Each structure stands twice: as C-alpha cells, then as structure tokens.
Amino acid sequence: MKPAKGQLTARGVAIGCVGCAIITAASAYTALKMGALPWPIIFAAIISLFFLKALGNTNLHEANVTHTIMSAGAMVAGGLAFTIPGIWIITKANTVDWWEMLIVALAGVTLGLVCTVFMRRYFIEDAELEFPIGMAAAQTLKAGDAGGKVGKQLFGSMGIAGIYTALRDWFGVIPAMFFGNVPIPGVAFGIYNSPMLLAVGFLVGTASVVVWFAGAIIGNFGIIVGGSGLGLWDTATGQGLASSLGMGVMMGCGVGVILKHILPKALSMIRSGAGAATFGSTPSGTSRTNTAPTAGRRRMRLTAGIIACAAAAVALLLCIGLGLDPFASIIVVLLAWVTTAMSAQSVGQTGIDPMEIFGLIVLLIVAAVSNVAQAQLFFVAGIIAVACGLAGDVMNDFKAGHVLGTDPKAQWIGQAIGGVLGAFVAVAVMFVLVAAYGADAFGLGGSFVAAQASVVATMVSGIPSVPAFAVGLAVGCVLYLLGLPVMMLGLGIYLPFYMSFTAFLGAMAKVAYDLACKRRRAKLSPEQAEAKRKAQDESGLVIASGLLGGESVVGVLVAFASVAMGLAL
Template sequence: MNPAKGQLTVRGIVIGCIGCAIITAASAYTALKMGALPWPIIFAAIISLFFLKALGKTNLNEANVTHTIMSAGAMVAGGLAFTIPGIWIINKAPVVDWWQMLIVALAGVILGLVCTAAIRKHFIEDAALEFPIGEAAAQTLIAGDTGGKTGAKLFGSMGLAGAFCALRDWFGAIPAMLFGNAAIPGVAFGVYLSPMLLAVGFLVGTVAVSVWFLGALIGNFGIIVGGSALGFWDTATGQGITSSAGMGVMMGCGVGVILKNILPKAARMLKAGAASSTFRLVAAPVVHEGVQPNKRRMRLTAGLAALAVAAVALIVSIGLSLDPLASVIVVLLAWVTCAMSAQSVGQTGIDPMEIFGLIVLLIVAAASNVAQVQLFFVAGIIAVACGLAGDVMNDFKAGHVLGTDPKAQWIGQAIGGVLGALVAVAVMVVLVTAYGADAFGIEGAFVAAQANVVATMVSGIPSVPAFATGLVAGCALYMLGLPVMMLGLGIYLPFYMSLTAFLGAMAKVGYDAVCKRRRAKLSPDEAAAREKAQGETGLVVASGLLGGESIVGVLIAFASVAMGLSL
C-alpha cells in the first residue's frame, strides 16, 4: 500500500503550484525591496488548508504536502535575490543572462534536495531539533479551522494593498514617502508608505523589530550624525563606517551560528550522516519478517543521487565557466552548508543563507582563480541550496509531527523548488529590465541589502576597521543569545525602512492590547479560543498586505516591460 496515498494528490499539486508561483514572485520582490524575507510556511499552511477544505473533504497530511509545494519557491527566490543583484550593483549593467541565473537556481535546488534527503533522519528523528517554524506550521494545521471569513480577510487585505501600490507606483497619486524632506545630513529619514514593510514589522515581532530599530538609531544618529557633529569624521566617511559595521555585524552573526550551533556538533553530525547515508527518504527499503532491507534499491538510489550531484558539478563548470576545482568545492561544501543551515533553522528559526554563500565564495576565491561574476554564481548556488534546505527541514518537522510521508513531502518540495526556480528567474529578469541595473543597491528602488553585502565583500569594504569591529561584536552578541542579525540589518539599511518596520511592530503592540482588552470579560475557554482567532486574523491580514503589494509590484514591472516603459 502506498503511504503517500491521499497526501500527494493532483488537486494538492495544482493548488500548491499556483500558490508557489504567486508566493515565489512576491518573495523575490519582497527580498529585493525590503532586504528581508519572512518564512512563508505558516501562511502557506493556512491557505492550503483553506482551499482544500473549500474543494471538499481533506486531511492534514494532504494540506501539509500542499503547503510544502507552495512554500518551496520562496527560499529559492531568496537565495537568488540575496546574491545575484550584487553583479548589477557593481557593474551598473545587467551583465548576467537569464539562462545563467536559471543554472544557478536549478543547481542550488538539486543540491539542496539531495542533501536534505540524506540528512533528514539525523536532524528530524535522531537529533530531534526544535525547528520552531516547522512546529508552528504543524500546530497551525492541527488547530486550523478555516472558513469563508479567512479567505475574505486574506483577499480583502491583498486587494487593498495592491490598490495602494498601484496608486503609488503606477498612477503616482500617492507619494512614496512622508517627511522625506527632513534635512538630516547622511540620514535617509522618512516614513515609507508601504503596506508590505508595515506588515513585515507586524509579522517579525516586537522584540526583533525593536532591536532592528535600535541598530538604525545607532548607525544613523549615533555614527553618522553623532560622529560628524563631534568632528570624528565627515558625513560620507560616517556612512561608509555605518555600512561596513552593519555588514560586519551580520557576518559576525553567521560566524556565531557556526561556532555556537554547528561546530560543537559537527563530529556527531558527520558520523551520523556517514552511518545513515542510505537515502531512506527517497527509497525506503521494503522490510518483511525475516528478510533483510532491499540493499540493492538503496544503493541504486544513492547512486542516482551521486549522479545528480556530479551532473551539477559538470553543468556549473561548463554553463557558468567555473573551473573544475571551483565546481568541486561548491558541490562538496554544499553538503556542509546545507547541514549548517539545517542546524541553524532547527535551533533558532534563522537561515542566514547569504552568509553561507559568502563563506563558500571566499573559499573559492582563495583556492581558485575565478572571475568576479563567477563568484556571485558560487554564492547564489550555495544560498539557494541552503535556503531550500531550511525550508525542506521545516516542512519535514511539520510532517514528523503530523505523520506525513516524507517521500511525498520531498517530491512536493522538488516540484515547488523547480517551479520556484523558473518563476524567481523570470521575476528577476523582468525587474532588472523594467527598472534597470541602477535600481539595485542601498540607494536604489530595490535595496537588495544582502546582495549589497556580497557585492561589497567582492569589490572592497569601505572601512575595514569598522567591519572587523562589527564582525567581532556580532559574533559575541550572538553567542550571548541576542538577535544580532536584526541589529546589523538596522545599522545597514536606510533609516526610513527601519522606521516604517518599527511602526508596523508598534501596530502589532496596539492590536494585541486592543484584543486583550476585548477578551478580559470572557471566560478562560472563550478567551483562549478568541485569542487564537485574533492571532490568526492578524497573521492572515498582515500576510495579505505583504502579498498584495508584492504581487502588484511584480505585475507593474511586467506591464512596464510589455509597454516599453521605464519606471
């Protein structure tokens, strides 16, 4: 009997693919525009269950596999958006072809899928890591009792955000910034009128966004304004120090992840991986009483996986002009970085995929004579693989809680990953065609913060002492358990983005306070049920605002390309 029956279904694949295309496009836009990418898993879980129930009888495992397909492309888009635009930032021209981006994306997807097939048992069953995002998705499905109101809230908020975006960006009827004329030398002050950025602040959480905003205050009003006022440096120098320090803090967080979460358990992970590299996920051996597992089938599957990895090495060597040594380094270190990504996501819920890409980029640059553009390809492949690995492992955790067949989930992830690669590349091509390469960068329409970090590491850091200080501080603060990645993001990003996200977090504080007051007179059981419903409403509406602006932003870019306009 097929254990995946009733889990991986035709209608689930269709719903998952439609959702995957939409979420991937929105995620690519969000990652480039906001310099951040919230996990879409819980949102995808709610939507999957909603539409499956609307079509008739379903079960949680079918919803889980459907949401696995739906969310897969988001992290593929993130891996591309966090690395490849660095090429445009440096060259100020779209010098990379669409087929090269597609090779990067598909190579990362294949490596991520093969690696997660091998490490699933260790991280999900043996190590039993928390994977808070995957656990939350499972609990969301268990507690999910969606109905017509959920759909109305979601699509209503998406429509409002989309209409606002069109009025702002297409018709010019709404200004993009409030208080943008405030004359503060070196500080991009203002409130960005963006439902998406407000939603990001609402969804990320008050504590994390407060740390983000603290970083913005330190970087802009501490280093730039304060340092300039005290005569330590001029405004331009202060801006270079700020950006370098922000990059250093984010890199330091990545180093901290490795030192705190990865290295202490590296030997055990490698030993477990060597002992369990049977790819039982993909080809579970049939066991009967008194009969040994089908070793031949397991060897065949492992052989196919090895063949896929070898094919990736060959394709990136030929298609991306990487020399053989660089290709081998990328393929071998993809296993290491995917395990690092799984460990980080499992313990913290954070997947610093671009940091892992930077680490491999630097190793390749030191070991091989690789051209500048090819270094971005290296970082892109690793970032996509690690992003997909984080998403896959979260989904496996949800499946482990719900009893979903991992093979069905892996197949769903493969479908969503490949579709996500196609959609993400299409969106990236459309955006650079519509807006031009100059639109990407810290002062452009698309800040592409992570790609900017990669570009700076490749082309040269403005202030090496500030970067080194930030690196040490970021690592130390992460070791102390502080949300230092958000601090570095605040130091690095333009102030108006941090301020707007902070206003979104404050809206969450106000919303929670109002909801708590309304629950005060209810019985404990009624209050608990109302709290869950109110929490879901906030999540759905905020996700709709984020998705609405993202989707319409992509549509505007598509329309501008079709009409030959320059945005």
C-alpha cells in the first residue's frame, strides 16, 4: 500500500527535515539544561502548517505528516540526553566516542520504529486510549487550518528570547541568576534568568507545576533545611536523602505505570499482536475476518519477517559496535518490546513518557544477569530510552492521524525520516556541547543539570541513601496508583530549587494571563467569549513555545560558535 497522494510530499519532507534538525538541536539543549522536555508536537504542527500555507495550497494530512517528520528527532535527543551524560557525570571526562553515541541512537530509533508497527492498531484502534498530546496536535491543526495569524507571535517571541539568551550567554551583559547569593545551606536558591524555563512552567500546566514546586519545598526546606536544623542529620546527609527520595519517587512512578496500565492489559495486547502488525485500519462496521484473509496473512508474514530482521540487525550491531555480549544484546532487544509498550500505554493515558525510567529498569536487569562494563550500561539505558521516546512520539502522531484520517504508513515513513535525521543531529549537538563546556559542566552543580542522567549515574555508581530510595519507590508507586502527578513531585524533590522556583513563576504567569483574559471576555456573549478564549489560549501557547524555542536554538548556536572559535564557555 502506497502512502495516499498529497500526504507525504517532497516539500513536506524538505520542511520537515529542516524543522526536525532545529527542533532536535533545541530539544537536546532543553533536556540537558532543564532536566525536562516538553512535547514539541504542537509547536511542530503550528510551524508545519504555517510554512506549507506560505508555499501554497495544502491540506491537513500533508501538514500532519510534515509535523510528524519535524517532531520525531526531539524524543531521540531526549533519550540520549537523559542517559548518556551520566558517563560524563561519573568520570568527569568525555570518554564516549561520537560513533558510540550514534550507534546507541540508531539502535534505539530502529527498535522504536519496528515496535510501533506492531503496536499501532492495538493502542490506537482497539484500546482507544486518549493520547492527549496527539489529540491536542490534531485540534491545533484543525484550528490553524480554519484561520489565525500565528507566525508573527511565534517568530516574534522566538526572536526576543534568542536575543536575550545571546546577551546572557555570549556577551555576558545579563546575569544568569537572580538572588543566587541568598545564603541557605544546602539549597541552590535563586531565580534562573531563563525565558525557556518560565515557558516550561507556563506550558506544563498549573496543577502539575504546583506539585513540582511542592516537591521542591519538601526536598529542600523540609529534608535539607528542616532536618539539619532539627539536628537529625547534617546538610550533606540531607542532600543525599533528598536526591535518593526524589529518585525513588520517579522510579516508583515507572513501577506504577507497569502495575496500573501494562500488566492488566498484557494478555489482550498479546492476543491483538497479530492484527496489530499491519498499518491498515478496519472501517467501522466491518469485520476483519471478512477481508482477504490470504493477502492479510501474507502481509503479516512479510511484516513479521522485516521486524525480525531489523531486531536481529540491531542485536548484531550492539554486539559488534558497542561490545555487548550476545546475551545482553538479546535481552536489550527483547525488553525493548516490553518497554515501548509501557511507553505507549503511559503516553496514551497520561501524556507522560518516563523514557529514562524504562531505560534504567532495563539497565538494572542487564547488570543483574550479565557482566557488562559501566559505560556499556549507560549505552543500554540510552538505547531503551531512545526507543521509548520515539515510540511515545510515534503513537501520539498516529493518534492525531487517526483523528484526521491521515494514512498511517505515510506517518510512519515520516517518523523514520525524522528519527534517523534526529539521531545524527542529536549526537552532533551533544558532542559539541561537551566539547564546548567540558564534561564537568554536566550534573546538578554544572551548567547542564541533566537531572535524568544524574539519576541514572547515581543508580549505577551507588544510591546515597537506600532507605530513602526505598521509601520514595513505595510512595511514588502508591501515589501514581491513586492518580496523582507523582513524576512531577519526584522531579521537584530531586532538582535544584532555583529550577523548580523559576518554573513555578512561569506557572503563576499562566494563572495571571488566564485571569486577565477572563476579565477581557466578561462583557462578551457566550459564543463570542468561547471564540475569544480559544484565540487567547492559542496566543499564550504560541508565545510560550516561541520563548522556549528561541532560547533553545540560540543556546545551541552559542555552543557551536564557541567550539568553532576555540572558546571556553
């Protein structure tokens, strides 16, 4: 079956690839700098529709496939950024070759792509999960197609944030931190002077950021300041307890995902496996058993053969390229199927993809059953994190395509193009950043907090407080099962306080913006008020996305320029 005409186009691929390179570079920088990575799908959807309309007539399907290409590399960058810097954090040296990072990225991309072929029908059609990010992308494309000038707002906010970042990081005329000299033992207090982090707080959602900030209060002022003030432990011990508790809570969230969403549906997923291994959709009101069974079986056998060959190629690549023993390579490939299913289920129900947690789970399993060197354990976590990140992005895009009626094969080809391109771009950006800033710039005390990679590094090198980690694991699992945003709580406990505080201020800016917009709509009719509300929500989303993208892009350009000029940042 060929992709439907007018969906996967040459101009769409060109626009998607340019956007993919920019968004992937910005995402790598964002993930390392902020310890978080908002989904870029809505941002990519807006950009895709804008440029396609500028070039002439287009349709929602072409825009959907184009934004699929554009957003694919972001989660590849996230998977690498959330794991590989752990090696630099432990060794304080750049001991990873660029080609090793590229093998990790390409292996993860391949596994993510082949797994989504198998999973698409179950998660998108049979399970009918919400996939809130994918739904939002579909609605954004519909709204953008109906009208609205977003280009001026988007590029204007990107330009402002970019200039601001250059003045701060390149020219040094703007401080990086406000109130950073407030003397609170053990607490990195301050307001990070970052349009990007404010935008993250604006975009993530007020309730989630409040939980994030509550975690920061608990970790910093409850455990570190409060505990040391009461004489229960010293400041250094309090910091170890807080980081261990935060890691445990985030890991508990991953366990909760498995218990709540994966295990109860494992049997039905296996039963649906054969039918899921195709791209075709079943029209409503028809039975699959009535449709060309012989041709269907041939198609399924061909798909299964391609998947088996791809999986075997990845296992061989891991053995030869990364030096993993055959047993460990087989474990990684097999568990990729399990973890990508976990990722799809989590994204479908919550919109959250804890890819590094899934990578860490596989890392621990491999370490327990195989004699693998420390650096190779990070490679294992990176492969799984990339595969899970890409799988989450693919399934979001498939959901948007299902809502709009886009050909899933065209979308999958777009994902493959963007994923492979994103692997090369992400590796280049990370290699340039470590060359520009040095390996000691990564970690909680450095320029790049790399929070998730710090978690992985700590798990590999030794947890500061095993009891605190165990408590966090149990609490995180229970709270997730109760439906609370526990991942954000753990992130707040673990991250430096200034990051959580700045994101909180961004969320408060969202509250103020919503209140101001509500007052402006007070005298309008209900129909006018609703139309105005949608326009105001879109404006806030576009401007915040521009601030995030502007600082991310210029931050990467500053790093590239410093390497080219031989400067130390």
